[in-house]
Each structure stands twice: as structure tokens, then as C-alpha cells.
Amino acid sequence: MVDEIRTCERCESPVEEGDLRCAICGQTVPAATQRRTEVQVQILRCEGCGAAVEYDASVQAPRCAFCDSVMHLEELVDPMEQTELFLPFTIGGEEARGAVKAWLGSLGWFRPPDLKQRASVEGVRPLWWVGWAFDADALVSWTADSNAGSHRAAWAPHSGQARLRFDDIVVSASRGLTDEEVAAVVPHYSLAGAAAESTPPEGVTAEQFDVQRSQARARVVHAVERMSAKVIEEEHVPGSSFRKVQVAPLLRSLVTHRYSFPAWVMAYRYEEKVYRAVVCGQNAECVIGKAPYSVPRILLAVFGGIAALVVLAVVIAAIVAAS
Amino acid sequence: MIETATLPEALEITCKNCGAELVLEAHLRTAECPYCASTSIVERPSSGVRVDPTFALGFVVERERARALATQWIKSRGIFTKSDFKKAIPERGRGLYMPVFLYGAIAHTTYECDIGENYTETYTTIDSKGRPVTRTRTVTEWRSLAGRHTTYVQDVLVTASRGIPNALLEKVEPFDLRALRRYTPALLSGWIAEEASVSSEECRKLAHDESLENVGRELDGFMPGDHHRNLRYQTRLEDEVSELVLLPVWVFAVRPSETEDPIQILVNGQTSEVAGDVPRSWVKIVAGVLVGIGLAFLVWIVIASLFLID
Numbered sequence: 001m002v003d004e005i006r007t008c009e010r011c012e013s014p015v016e017e018g019d020l021r022c023a024i025c026g027q028t029v030p031a032a033t034q035r036r037t038e039v040q041v042q043i044l045r046c047e048g049c050g051a052a053v054e055y056d057a058s059v060q061a062p063r064c065a066f067c068d069s070v071m072h073l074e075e076l077v078d079p080m081e082q083t084e085l086f087l088p089f090t091i092g093g094e095e096a097r098g099a100v101k102a103w104l105g106s107l108g109w110f111r112p113p114d115l116k117q118r119a120s121v122e123g124v125r126p127l128w129w130v131g132w133a134f135d136a137d138a139l140v141s142w143t144a145d146s147n148a149g150s151h152r153a154a155w156a157p158h159s160g161q162a163r164l165r166f167d168d169i170v171v172s173a174s175r176g177l178t179d180e181e182v183a184a185v186v187p188h189y190s191l192a193g194a195a196a197e198s199t200p201p202e203g204v205t206a207e208q209f210d211v212q213r214s215q216a217r218a219r220v221v222h223a224v225e226r227m228s229a230k231v232i233e234e235e236h237v238p239g240s241s242f243r244k245v246q247v248a249p250l251l252r253s254l255v256t257h258r259y260s261f262p263a264w265v266m267a268y269r270y271e272e273k274v275y276r277a278v279v280c281g282q283n284a285e286c287v288i289g290k291a292p293y294s295v296p297r298i299l300l301a302v303f304g305g306i307a308a309l310v311v312l313a314v315v316i317a318a319i320v321a322a323s
Numbered sequence: 324m325i326e327t328a329t330l331p332e333a334l335e336i337t338c339k340n341c342g343a344e345l346v347l348e349a350h351l352r353t354a355e356c357p358y359c360a361s362t363s364i365v366e367r368p369s370s371g372v373r374v375d376p377t378f379a380l381g382f383v384v385e386r387e388r389a390r391a392l393a394t395q396w397i398k399s400r401g402i403f404t405k406s407d408f409k410k411a412i413p414e415r416g417r418g419l420y421m422p423v424f425l426y427g428a429i430a431h432t433t434y435e436c437d438i439g440e441n442y443t444e445t446y447t448t449i450d451s452k453g454r455p456v457t458r459t460r461t462v463t464e465w466r467s468l469a470g471r472h473t474t475y476v477q478d479v480l481v482t483a484s485r486g487i488p489n490a491l492l493e494k495v496e497p498f499d500l501r502a503l504r505r506y507t508p509a510l511l512s513g514w515i516a517e518e519a520s521v522s523s524e525e526c527r528k529l530a531h532d533e534s535l536e537n538v539g540r541e542l543d544g545f546m547p548g549d550h551h552r553n554l555r556y557q558t559r560l561e562d563e564v565s566e567l568v569l570l571p572v573w574v575f576a577v578r579p580s581e582t583e584d585p586i587q588i589l590v591n592g593q594t595s596e597v598a599g600d601v602p603r604s605w606v607k608i609v610a611g612v613l614v615g616i617g618l619a620f621l622v623w624i625v626i627a628s629l630f631l632i633d
Contacts, residue, residue, distance in 0.1 A: 055513055141545075
């Protein structure tokens with residue numbers, strides 16, 4: 001990166017170009033250059049024609065009444081998010097196709113027996129889906145009702161504070177992949193291999209972030225809250241059941257990067273129906289998708305189970321009668 | 324087109340356009356020549372006492388719109404408002420960049436609270452026919468809870484202008500602070516900007532009070548259980564940040580009659596929110612109460628006579 005990375009003086013989260021205040025804690029970002037002038041009194045003139053200018057509420061900028069030129073002011077910029085790091089595809093299309101075939105054969109007995117042979121993989125498309133990965137420290141204050149320590153009522157109130165560390169937590173910004181698909185492939189990426197540029201396979205669909213920076217931050221902060229609540233529920237609330245878990249995370253050093261993650265998306269057809277499967281672009285063993293069930297086999301299992309129960313009952317009855 | 328000479332407090336300036344002598348009053352940052360409406364800006368040099376604003380929020384609402392909003396607001400006041408006031412036309416509207424203290428901190432709070440957890444119990448009672456019956460009822464068990472809570476307090480705004488009380492500013496809040504721009508004199512050109520006239524200690528105190536209120540509200544939603552009561556908390560505000568910002572407001576003075584003080588109406592120059600202190604008419608309020616009592620009496624008579632007929 002060319003620019004020197006600036007961080008907030010208070011919460012140590014990085015501050016991006018154009019930020020006036022820290023998005024996490026609200027600390028003022030100092031101006032890059034000092035505008036201290038020697039003149040006692042300043043008169044503002046139009047850069048175009050030299051006439052005096054006036055701030056115009058309709059354009060929300062100073063405008064020259066004579067030549068209509070509008071002055072530019074430094075303001076909060078809110079650009080569209082763009083990928084800064086690409087994770088390379090480490091498996092190819094053929095490998096991905098093979099992975100799906102192998103996966104179809106490994107789904108178990110309740111699937112059609114000929115699924116692997118008769119499924120025809122139709123489209124194999126490389127996809128660079130987009131998302132954020134963040135690191136953060138959080139001091140999480142929490143309260144909850146839990147069954148631990150309860151008296152007459154089923155619930156007793158509890159509270160606490162915990163320091164949590166989040167590393168490489170991925171938040172999806174993808175429209176192409178479902179949340180379920182993202183959750184399945186994310187653990188198989190190695191973020192360390194990311195680079196500012198990467199050669200994609202032929203015909204890659206490169207998703208774009210379709211949110212602005214401010215919305216992106218809101219989504220990341222929301223994800224931190226969700227993650228915090230999950231960790232608190234799992235590790236900090238005492239007892240075996242709980243309700244009304246409230247968390248208030250105080251974020252520090254929230255570092256977010258924008259990634260493009262590689263995946264192979266493919267459609268396969270089995271008996272006139274199309275199903276979809278996604279292969280992690282960095283690990284052929286990670287496949288997630290939909291697959292048909294075999295109705296005859298399920299019915300067979302159900303009737304088999306009933307038959308077994310009937311036989312068992314008859315045997316027991318016979319034993320009882322014999323004794 | 325204004326040339327200036329510097330004075331310690333009030334600044335004397337000469338309009339180059341029409342030659343008029345102007346005085347930039349001590350409490351203002353900018354001036355406009357009232358004679359030729361030359362819209363140049365004058366930037367007062369920052370001294371040890373004066374603090375330069377860090378951010379400013381540009382005007383979005385234009386003069387005519389602000390006046391229309393204020394007029395409509397006056398007309399739509401309740402029935403107990405003085406009639407003179409409702410007929411008044413807002414005068415002397417001016418777009419003003421008011422100095423505001425923008426405050427934030429980390430709030431460390433320790434709290435204690437009584438948390439109510441509900442449960443159902445069965446009990447035996449006698450019904451209307453004298454037979455014992457079993458019923459259920461919801462009972463609240465009160466438990467005490469103590470804990471700590473840490474959060475950022477952000478975007479607390481308090482007035483730094485003696486002319487506009489904090490309560491009035493609160494009524495036209497919120498401002499969308501995402502649109503803040505780094506302060507530049509260009510933003511003020513042609514508009515009036517006031518200097519901060521409330522000391523930063525006083526502002527800080529107001530900001531502390533408002534922060535504690537915010538923390539209390541947050542704690543209220545933070546408590547578990549089915550109910551809670553008797554919330555006590557102590558908050559320590561640390562890592563404070565405070566900046567002087569200029570916010571756009573339209574100020575209108577309305578004088579219901581010659582003998583009375585003018586009433587200030589504030590229009591948020593960004594969001595069009597209107598607020599002001601409505602003068603109540605005691606005559607109308609007393610009349611209203613009397614009419615109410617009279618109506619209640621009438622209803623009572625009607626009901627009583629219906630029962631008598633029965």
C-alpha cells in the first residue's frame with residue numbers, strides 16, 4: 001500500500017482516506033495539512049472570475065453568483081466499496097467438477113443409487129464473491145436470564161464483562177452465494193495468500209461490492225455484535241439454558257479488509273431437475289449443494305423399520321406366551 | 324470586497340463595493356454588508372480565547388422554505404395557544420451557523436437494579452358460588468443484579484451559544500452528522516456565523532449531563548428479566564473528545580404583541596424540524612377546564628336521569 005495507514009488515536013481502528021471522524025468511536029481525525037494563514041481577515045473569491053462567492057443551500061456548496069461555478073469543499077466521502085485483496089483460485093475447473101462428482105457419491109444411502117453416474121454437470125463457473133474480513137478487540141458487557149441460580153422463577157438474572165478477540169471473521173457481501181453456502185466454504189480459505197492482484201480463470205464472474213463504505217461499516221459492526229452475542233451465549237452465560245441475552249461491545253482496533261473469495265459454482269441435472277453445488281476455490285474437499293433424495297429408499301427404510309418392529313413384537317409376544 | 328482594520332474585539336471593516344463602514348461584532352465570525360448585500364466573508368483571526376470550529380454542517384433549507392415551515396408551525400399550534408401568536412407572521416428570519424459543542428466519551432458504568440422474573444403459581448380460592456377452586460396467577464420474583472457496562476457515548480450536541488438555549492436545540496435535533504464537513508470559511512460565505520459564547524467548562528457540564536441520560540436510557544434496555552425497577556448507576560466518563568462545530572439553524576423572532584418579548588422559533592437548517600416555546604393563553608386554559616367540567620356535569624345529569632326513568 002502506498003499510503004501511510006493512519007489509525008484512530010483513541011480506539012486504534014484504521015481511518016480511511018476521507019474520514020473526518022472515526023467510524024467506531026467518533027474521535028476527530030486531524031486534518032492532513034494545517035490551514036493556518038497569516039492573513040487577519042479572509043475574503044473568499046471565485047476561482048473562475050474573481051468575484052465574491054456565497055454558500056448556496058440549494059447546491060450545498062459556495063457558488064459564484066456571476067459565473068455559476070461551484071467550489072469544492074472537503075467533506076465526508078462515502079465511496080462504493082471495492083476489493084482490495086484477491087484470494088487466488090488454487091483449484092481448476094476440472095478439479096472442481098471431479099470434486100462435485102466425488103461429493104455426489106458420498107452423500108449416503110438415502111440418495112438415489114445412480115446419482116453419481118446419471119448426474120450431468122452442466123455449467124462450471126468460476127466466481128469471485130465479495131466479503132469483508134475483520135479483526136477486532138471488544139470489551140463486551142452483557143446481561144442475560146439463565147436457569148443457573150434460579151429460585152422459584154425459572155430464570156435468574158446474570159451480568160458480566162468479557163474481553164473478546166476476533167480474528168479473520170468473514171462477513172459476506174455476496175449476492176451470488178447464500179449465507180449457508182458462504183458459511184460452509186469460509187473455513188477453507190487461507191487469507192494469508194491474498195494479493196492485490198491475481199490472475200483469474202477464464203470466464204470468471206467477479207462480483208462487485210454494491211454497498212457504500214458507511215453501510216459496509218454498519219454491517220461489519222452488526223456482525224461483531226452478532227458474534228459477540230454468540231460467544232457470550234456459548235462461553236460466558238452460566239447454566240444450561242438462557243434467554244434475553246443483551247450485549248454491548250466496545251470495539252477497539254477494528255481492522256477490516258475487502259476481499260474477493262474464489263469459488264466454483266456449478267449446476268448439475270438429475271432426472272430433469274437442476275441442482276446447484278458450490279466448491280471452495282481453494283479446497284476441493286469443501287463442497288456444498290443441494291441433492292435429491294431417493295423416495296423409494298426412504299419408503300423402504302420406513303416400511304423396513306415398521307416391519308422390524310412388528311417382527312420384534314411378535315417374537316416378544318411368542319416368548320411371553322411360551323413362558 | 325471588504326477591507327478591514329483589526330481591533331481587539333469588534334472589527335471595523337469597510338465594504339469595498341459601496342464604501343460603507345461595518346462593524347463585525349465580537350460575537351460573530353462573519354459579516355455581510357447590509358447596504359449592498361455584498362456577500363463576501365470575513366474570517367476573524369483565531370486568538371487564544373477564540374476556538375476555531377472543527378466541523379460545520381452546510382445549510383440545506385433555503386430562506387423561503389424555512390419561513391414557510393415556521394409560519395405553518397405557528398398556525399398548527401394547539402387550541403390553548405394565544406390567539407395573537409397564532410396570527411403572527413415570523414419576522415426577521417436569519418440563517419445562522421450556531422456554535423455547538425460536539426462531545427463523545429467512553430462511559431464506564433457500574434449499576435445495580437432489581438430484576439423481576441415472572442412465574443406462575445396455582446392457588447385455591449372460593450368462587451362466587453362458595454365452592455373452593457384452583458386457579459393460576461403470575462407472580463414476579465424480584466432479584467437484585469449488579470454489573471458493569473462500558474460503551475462509547477457519541478454525537479452529544481450541546482449549545483455553545485448564549486442566544487439559543489440547550490432545550491430549544493434539543494427540540495430540533497437530531498442533525499445528520501454524517502454530512503459534517505471539515506470547517507472552512509468558504510462554507511460560511513454570505514451567512515452569519517456566531518462565535519461560541521458559552522464557556523467550554525459549561526458546555527462540558529451540559530454534555531456530561533446529557534451523556535449520563537443517554538447511558539441511563541441504554542441501561543434501561545440492557546436489563547434482563549420480565550421487569551426491572553430501582554435502577555441505580557454511577558458513570559465515569561473517560562477519553563473524552565469535544566469539538567466546536569457550526570450547525571445551520573434558521574432563527575425567527577415572533578412578537579405576539581408590542582408589549583411582549585419576542586418568541587424564538589428555531590428551524591433545523593438541515594432537516595426542517597421546527598421548535599419554539601409556545602405561549603399559552605391562561606384565559607383559554609381556564610375556559611377549557613370550565614367547559615370540561617360543564618360537559619362532565621351534563622353527562623352525569625343525562626346518565627342519572629336515564630337511571631331515574633328506569
